[in-house]
Amino acid sequence: MACIDLAVSRGSSVRKVGTPSSRLSSEYAVRSPQAVAVPRKTNFDHSKLYTTEKQQLKKSSSPSSPSDSPCLTTPASAKPAKKHLNFAQRLAEKVLDTVERNLESRHLRDESPLPSTVDPHVQLEGNFYPVDESAAQHGLEVDGTLPACLHGVYVRNGPNPQFFPTGRHHLFDGDGMLHAVTFDEGSVSYACRYTRTYRFREEERCGRAFFPKPIGELHGYGGVARLLMYWTRSLLGILDASQGMGMANAGLVFFNGRLLAISEDDIPMEVRITEENDIETVGRYDFHGQLKHSMIAHPKIDPDTGELFSLSYNVLSAPYLKYLIFSADGEKKAEVPVTLPEAAMTHDFAITKNFVVIPDQQIVFRLKEMLTGGSPVVLDGTKVPRFGVMPRYATSEEELQWIEVPDCFFFHLYNAWEEGDEVVVIGSSMTPADIIFKTSEVPRATLTEVRLNRTTGLSRKRDLGHLNLEVGKMNPQYVGVQTQFMYLAIVEPWPKVSGLAKMDLQTGEVVARYNYGPNRFGGEPVFVPRTSDPGAAEDDGFLLAFMHDEDSGLSELLVLDAASPSLQPVASVKLPSRVPYGFHGAFIPADELSRRA
Numbered sequence: 001m002a003c004i005d006l007a008v009s010r011g012s013s014v015r016k017v018g019t020p021s022s023r024l025s026s027e028y029a030v031r032s033p034q035a036v037a038v039p040r041k042t043n044f045d046h047s048k049l050y051t052t053e054k055q056q057l058k059k060s061s062s063p064s065s066p067s068d069s070p071c072l073t074t075p076a077s078a079k080p081a082k083k084h085l086n087f088a089q090r091l092a093e094k095v096l097d098t099v100e101r102n103l104e105s106r107h108l109r110d111e112s113p114l115p116s117t118v119d120p121h122v123q124l125e126g127n128f129y130p131v132d133e134s135a136a137q138h139g140l141e142v143d144g145t146l147p148a149c150l151h152g153v154y155v156r157n158g159p160n161p162q163f164f165p166t167g168r169h170h171l172f173d174g175d176g177m178l179h180a181v182t183f184d185e186g187s188v189s190y191a192c193r194y195t196r197t198y199r200f201r202e203e204e205r206c207g208r209a210f211f212p213k214p215i216g217e218l219h220g221y222g223g224v225a226r227l228l229m230y231w232t233r234s235l236l237g238i239l240d241a242s243q244g245m246g247m248a249n250a251g252l253v254f255f256n257g258r259l260l261a262i263s264e265d266d267i268p269m270e271v272r273i274t275e276e277n278d279i280e281t282v283g284r285y286d287f288h289g290q291l292k293h294s295m296i297a298h299p300k301i302d303p304d305t306g307e308l309f310s311l312s313y314n315v316l317s318a319p320y321l322k323y324l325i326f327s328a329d330g331e332k333k334a335e336v337p338v339t340l341p342e343a344a345m346t347h348d349f350a351i352t353k354n355f356v357v358i359p360d361q362q363i364v365f366r367l368k369e370m371l372t373g374g375s376p377v378v379l380d381g382t383k384v385p386r387f388g389v390m391p392r393y394a395t396s397e398e399e400l401q402w403i404e405v406p407d408c409f410f411f412h413l414y415n416a417w418e419e420g421d422e423v424v425v426i427g428s429s430m431t432p433a434d435i436i437f438k439t440s441e442v443p444r445a446t447l448t449e450v451r452l453n454r455t456t457g458l459s460r461k462r463d464l465g466h467l468n469l470e471v472g473k474m475n476p477q478y479v480g481v482q483t484q485f486m487y488l489a490i491v492e493p494w495p496k497v498s499g500l501a502k503m504d505l506q507t508g509e510v511v512a513r514y515n516y517g518p519n520r521f522g523g524e525p526v527f528v529p530r531t532s533d534p535g536a537a538e539d540d541g542f543l544l545a546f547m548h549d550e551d552s553g554l555s556e557l558l559v560l561d562a563a564s565p566s567l568q569p570v571a572s573v574k575l576p577s578r579v580p581y582g583f584h585g586a587f588i589p590a591d592e593l594s595r596r597a
């Protein structure tokens, strides 16, 4: 399952599925100096497909052939690897390919027009549209003065489909692409690269997308057919299912010298920043065989111990969820199965200094729903959401205490801490909970405090402000301890991010706010402490956030003073090419990066 960061119900309109518009005019490329600065030309100039709300993509009624299926990548230095298949496998691959295309054509005819949540022309509209890879470009122009603490690399993950979808596609179904801005002794570089997952490499080899897309395609009979085709390829040895089918497009964490790109549908992918400030995929990283199942995209690292805490889940068989702890040097210290009545979507969790908080919410997985034409992702309105509180170093779930929290659905849990008998959890409560699968409602994402009383077994819930706020970050030195401030994306108009808010978690007030301006939008902020001095103020640092101007077509990386009353920008890095809206990021200081494995 891909990251559920920003719901993508962009209106309730529906359109017909379109042909990859590979022959559209290059209006964007002509008017945007960034578009022509991309150094590597791919075999399909998808920048021509970038549209603003004023433009429309062409429509068509049938899937494309391999020859006109637009490959959005394949830089010259990374040609698809040749695969050795025997004669029978090659023949089977061709037969399966033909069958699959026929199924796609029939399915599209039956489904047209598509709901907007899976219509690629809606999901990839404007600056949600993918970009080409870009090798490192150095000496970028900077307005203002960069703080001295910005010595390292800011990396942001996001979806960027390798091929323009020929059918159902949800934004979260895109191949993972990383955008890295490196600050190196006064010089600033930028690079963006795909994370070369097994899915990515196999589809690159075949010249078309055929792995099941977890949100867009795993629905009804078409989803069953897509899975059967995948399993058949695996049984015939054309694909190696043990290599996974994840996209690594959501989260990022730097742990034990390794930068990991993660989506909760697979084991993490290790990537690295090269000496040239480029990005390189190292490979799948299963913690040296210690991780057997998918890991959620939001592991937590204790800043004091360096330990990594996470959840692993398996939607096919119990135990559906496992709680994991890895020591700072990567050794698994604990694995605690968590018994759930059925598999539930668990995108995030939280830790305190002594406890872990594990949500069990209303979005559940019921694969059998596909056999009756439905979605396997179901909102169970009869289920009372609950949070499990367990000692951080528990060895058995017998120590886990479930506490019900009615009317609460957190995609993201930003932090948690202890106050007496209570565990306090901060997250954004989404309404409706299944907004990423529905099109008709305008969602609410309310910053919310939940208090879980371990003595009474009861909970209390409090709204913090009235803005639509998601993808929050805080000072990373405060993981698991009480924080006063949280920095969040203002997701208005949904799903675009029009600015950033600094929230006081005690008063629920907006203490500082920065609006990007007309037709300028961004995403998640990342907090970089100005100093490692433990006596420094919690908000003594800077926010990093990509911002895109939809009028000029230009993208920037903004650096904002987190302590100023207005989140005052102190610097802006002018980026050489467009950066699509994406998911989560991280800043890795140079001294930590130098200790990479």
Ligand SMILES: [Fe+2]
Residues within 6 Å of the ligand: 003, 004, 005, 250, 297, 298, 347, 412, 584
């Ligand atoms: Fe997320």
